[in-house]
Amino acid sequence: MHTPFLLCSTSNAWSTASVSAMVVLANPALDAIPILSSPKPCACFSTVPVVDLSMPGAAEALVRACDDFGFFKIAGHGIPMELMQKLEAEALRFFHFPQADKEKTRPADPFGYGNKQIGPNGDIGWVEYLLFAVTADPSAYTYMDCSFRSALLDFMLSVRKLAREVLELMAEGLKLEKREFFSNLVLGDGSDGIFRLNHYPKFPLLEKFNCSLTGFGEHTDPQLISILRSNNSAGLQISLRDGSWVSVPPDSESFFINVGDTLQVLTNGRFKSVRHRVLANGSKPRISMIYFFGAAPTEKIAPLEELMGEGERSKYREFTWSEYKKGAYKTRLGDYR
Numbered sequence: 001m002h003t004p005f006l007l008c009s010t011s012n013a014w015s016t017a018s019v020s021a022m023v024v025l026a027n028p029a030l031d032a033i034p035i036l037s038s039p040k041p042c043a044c045f046s047t048v049p050v051v052d053l054s055m056p057g058a059a060e061a062l063v064r065a066c067d068d069f070g071f072f073k074i075a076g077h078g079i080p081m082e083l084m085q086k087l088e089a090e091a092l093r094f095f096h097f098p099q100a101d102k103e104k105t106r107p108a109d110p111f112g113y114g115n116k117q118i119g120p121n122g123d124i125g126w127v128e129y130l131l132f133a134v135t136a137d138p139s140a141y142t143y144m145d146c147s148f149r150s151a152l153l154d155f156m157l158s159v160r161k162l163a164r165e166v167l168e169l170m171a172e173g174l175k176l177e178k179r180e181f182f183s184n185l186v187l188g189d190g191s192d193g194i195f196r197l198n199h200y201p202k203f204p205l206l207e208k209f210n211c212s213l214t215g216f217g218e219h220t221d222p223q224l225i226s227i228l229r230s231n232n233s234a235g236l237q238i239s240l241r242d243g244s245w246v247s248v249p250p251d252s253e254s255f256f257i258n259v260g261d262t263l264q265v266l267t268n269g270r271f272k273s274v275r276h277r278v279l280a281n282g283s284k285p286r287i288s289m290i291y292f293f294g295a296a297p298t299e300k301i302a303p304l305e306e307l308m309g310e311g312e313r314s315k316y317r318e319f320t321w322s323e324y325k326k327g328a329y330k331t332r333l334g335d336y337r
């Protein structure tokens with residue numbers, strides 16, 4: 001199933017056709033967007049597991065959350081709120097530039113500014129974004145002004161430290177011989193980090209029609225883990241093991257961790273990468289910042305023997321991160337890999 005763009009609740013008096021007309025009139029370029037009716041009302045995931053890094057037992061709690069949901073929230077991370085707010089303010093300043101100016105920066109290919117088009121295969125969402133390759137080469141960020149760049153780099157540095165802590169606790173919880181195994185894999189030289197700023201703008205008309213838009217269609221993240229921080233605007237949903245969707249209450253002071261496909265493979269399917277999506281209700285803009293931690297392109301990814309029980313067979317064949325990423329980027333949101 002491909003990315004639905006406009007989702008309307010059952011109680012909506014508008015027919016799909018008239019809603020479609022509304023969207024098409026608003027923007028003829030969106031003509032070909034598939035429209036799905038009636039997303040089921042979504043329960044609130046009020047029991048999202050919280051791992052407090054400053055508490056004893058964090059390693060075990062973290063592994064339990066990965067087993068149960070492939071998703072959890074981090075508290076007690078020590079990253080100052082000002083750092084997050086600074087980047088949020090800089091990002092909003094950028095996203096409020098005139099459209100023509102934003103488009104002049106650098107079109108997403110995949111890195112740069114993108115608007116509504118996600119990835120290379122025709123997916124569309126109610127989102128604009130900036131996508132960055134994490135690199136020590138400062139020329140990668142030259143289209144941003146100095147204060148934006150410095151807010152971005154400070155934030156990324158803190159999130160890298162957080163990732164190290166989380167990944168080492170995870171290795172400890174899994175009783176890996178080498179506590180640094182995961183952190184070395186995605187924080188070492190040549191590792192493939194991606195950073196993303198997503199802005200889901202307001203769309204006040206939506207409330208009137210009891211509709212929501214697909215901001216970012218359902219998918220799993222291909223990397224090892226992703227670390228996400230958003231403002232206090234709702235929208236993120238995850239899929240539970242029974243296939244039901246739940247809304248994650250936003251929490252601008254915490255970070256959320258997604259288990260990605262690579263970690264699923266390394267644990268031979270014990271941890272499952274979490275399917276997630278963003279539905280925008282249009283009443284309040286959502287802004288999110290996500291760091292995706294990928295291995296170096298030539299790194300071989302296969303189930304870790306020390307995590308396999310006696311007689312347990314490998315569920316995945318070995319591939320390099322570069323091979324997997326290439327394959328993943330041929331898929332569309334909503335596809336199963």
Ligand SMILES: C=C1C[C@]23C[C@@]1(O)CC[C@H]2[C@@]12CC[C@H](O)[C@@](C)(C(=O)O1)[C@H]2[C@@H]3C(=O)O
Nearest residue numbers: 110118119120123221328329330331332333
């Ligand atoms: C539709 C797509 C967008 C994506 C590349 C892909 O073909 C499938 C994976 C998508 C994803 C999801 C997580 C990250 O946001 C992302 C940058 C990534 O590494 O994989 C995106 C890709 C993208 O936006 O280019």
Ligand SMILES: O=C(O)CCC(=O)C(=O)O
Nearest residue numbers: 196198216236278288290
């Ligand atoms: O913006 C969000 O909250 C999540 C976006 C996401 O899943 C992604 O960019 O991969």
Ligand SMILES: [Fe+2]
Nearest residue numbers: 219220221276
């Ligand atoms: Fe994602």
